[in-house]
Amino acid sequence: LYRWADIILGGLDNREARVAVNRAAARVGKPWIDGAIERLQGVARVFDPATGPCYECTMSEVDWKLLEARRSCALLTRDEMEQGKVPTTPTTSSVIAGIQAQEAVKLLHGLPVLRGQGFVFDGEHHQSYTVSYSRRDDCPSHDRDEPVVELPGYGAATRAGDLLERVRGDLGAEAVVEFNQDLLRGLHCPRCNQTEPRLASLGKVKESQARCPTCGEPRAPEMYHTLDAGSDLLDRTLGELGVPAWDVVGGRSGMQVAYYELLGDRDGVLGELAPTQAAEGLEFV
Numbered sequence: 001l002y003r004w005a006d007i008i009l010g011g012l013d014n015r016e017a018r019v020a021v022n023r024a025a026a027r028v029g030k031p032w033i034d035g036a037i038e039r040l041q042g043v044a045r046v047f048d049p050a051t052g053p054c055y056e057c058t059m060s061e062v063d064w065k066l067l068e069a070r071r072s073c074a075l076l077t078r079d080e081m082e083q084g085k086v087p088t089t090p091t092t093s094s095v096i097a098g099i100q101a102q103e104a105v106k107l108l109h110g111l112p113v114l115r116g117q118g119f120v121f122d123g124e125h126h127q128s129y130t131v132s133y134s135r136r137d138d139c140p141s142h143d144r145d146e147p148v149v150e151l152p153g154y155g156a157a158t159r160a161g162d163l164l165e166r167v168r169g170d171l172g173a174e175a176v177v178e179f180n181q182d183l184l185r186g187l188h189c190p191r192c193n194q195t196e197p198r199l200a201s202l203g204k205v206k207e208s209q210a211r212c213p214t215c216g217e218p219r220a221p222e223m224y225h226t227l228d229a230g231s232d233l234l235d236r237t238l239g240e241l242g243v244p245a246w247d248v249v250g251g252r253s254g255m256q257v258a259y260y261e262l263l264g265d266r267d268g269v270l271g272e273l274a275p276t277q278a279a280e281g282l283e284f285v
Contacts, residue, residue, distance in 0.1 A: 006030055006031075007030065007031060007032070007033065007104050007107055007108070008021065008024075008030055008031070008033070009032070009033050009035075009100055009101075009104060010032055010033065010034045010035060011035055011097070011100075012035075012036075015059070015063055016203055017203075018036075018055050019055065019059075019141075020181070020203075021034075021055075022047065022049065022054050022055035022056055022141055023056075023180065025047065025049060026049035026050070026054060026141045026142055026144065027143075027144060027145040027248060027259075028144070028145070029050050029144045031046060031047065031107065031115070032046075032047055033045070033046050033047075033100045033104055033107075034046075034047060034100075035093075035097060035099075035100045037092050037093050037096050039089070039123075040089060040122070040124045041092065041120070041121065041122055041123060041124070042092045042093070042095060042096035042120075042121045042123070043096070043118045043119065043120045043121070044096050044100050044103065044118065044119045044121075045058075045114065045117065045118040045119075045133075046103050046107075046113050046114040046115050046117065047115075048115055048116070049141060049142045050142070050144065051115070052115055052116035052133075052135055053116045053133040053134055053135040053136070053139075054135075054139060054141050054142060055141075056136075056139050056140075056141045057133060057135055057136040057139050089123070092121065092123045095121050095123070096121060116132060116133050116135070117130050117131065117133065118130065118131045118133065145248060146259070147258060147259065148259045148260070148261050149170070149258060149259065149260050149261070150260075150261050150263055151166070151260050151261060151262055151263055151264070152264065153263070153264050154166075154238075154262045154263065154264050155238065155239075155245060155246070155263070155264025155265035156237060156238055156239030156243070156264070156265055157237055157238075157239060157264070158237060158238050158262070158264065159235060159236070159237060160177070160227055160233055160234050160235075160236050160237065160238055160241060161234030163177055163227075163238065163249070163260075164176075164177050164227055164228070164229065164234065166260070167251035167258070167260070168229075170251065171251050171252070171253040171256055172253045173229075175251050175252065175253035175256075176226045176227060176228045176251070176253070177226060177227040177228075177249055177251060178225060178226050178249065178250035178251070178252055179224075179225050179226070179227070179243060179249055180247065180248070180249065180250070181201050181202070181203065181242075181243075181244070182201070182202035182203070182221075183199075183200075183201060183202065183223060183224055183225065183241055183242050183243070184198055184199065184200050184202045184205060184221050184222070184223055184242065185197065185198070185199060185222050185223070185224055185233070186198055186221075186222040187205075187210055187212075187219040187220070187221060187222070188219055188220045188221075188222055189212040189214070189215065189217060189219045190217075190220065191212065191215050192212055192214050192215055194212075194214070195222065199236065199240055199241055199242060200242040201242035201243075201244065202221060202223060202242075204242060205221075238262070243262075245265035245268065245269050246261075246262060246263070246265050246269045247261075247262050248261050248262070249262065
């Protein structure tokens, strides 16, 4: 049986966020229940990357192209979403949210769920049906992070070089740090042949911010995913680089891999949900 802390419920508006949650769920070995809505249609799905198909297994080539454009379900940009434009109706979202909650309750009680399946709601004709998904053998998002080393005191204020030194102390002098998201180091305009240094997670940069302030053309992001001893970013903090608070990062030296949980910002992320001293001896999920 599951506990509430063992179930992830997703109420997301874009593919980029779903991929991030899907990979995080795989890394910690937990099922997650996705709800997707667009105009009068919606779907609720249960993904368990450890045993069946995951969200990325269901993505088509078109989905990946839309992911690159970083738009919502209804092809709205982030700027449009902030203006109050929404991709669905309250009725459809209520139906899908209800199915998600019902699947969570069934998981808690050990009842059969839509594992590897989706409940599709057609609000235009008031019809519903289920679909089944297939697990892709070449999908990269099924592996669980093991082993995970807890690093108290490591967080947004930690020097990137200090984290690298810790990883190299465990895995050897050739080890590198591997991040789980696209980290941005600059935006390059091919027309103006100019690069603006910008450190951030790519997911935090809006479409309007990526346009060249001189000519107005879209700029190409210069990204990185690893950090080694030759990097010019070692004196930057993890927060400055755009590494999310309370993240898990990887360390790699050849085929040797380890993972590190950055616990320094955990209490700040959890707020009132942070564990108390009385719970120190208990496993926290």
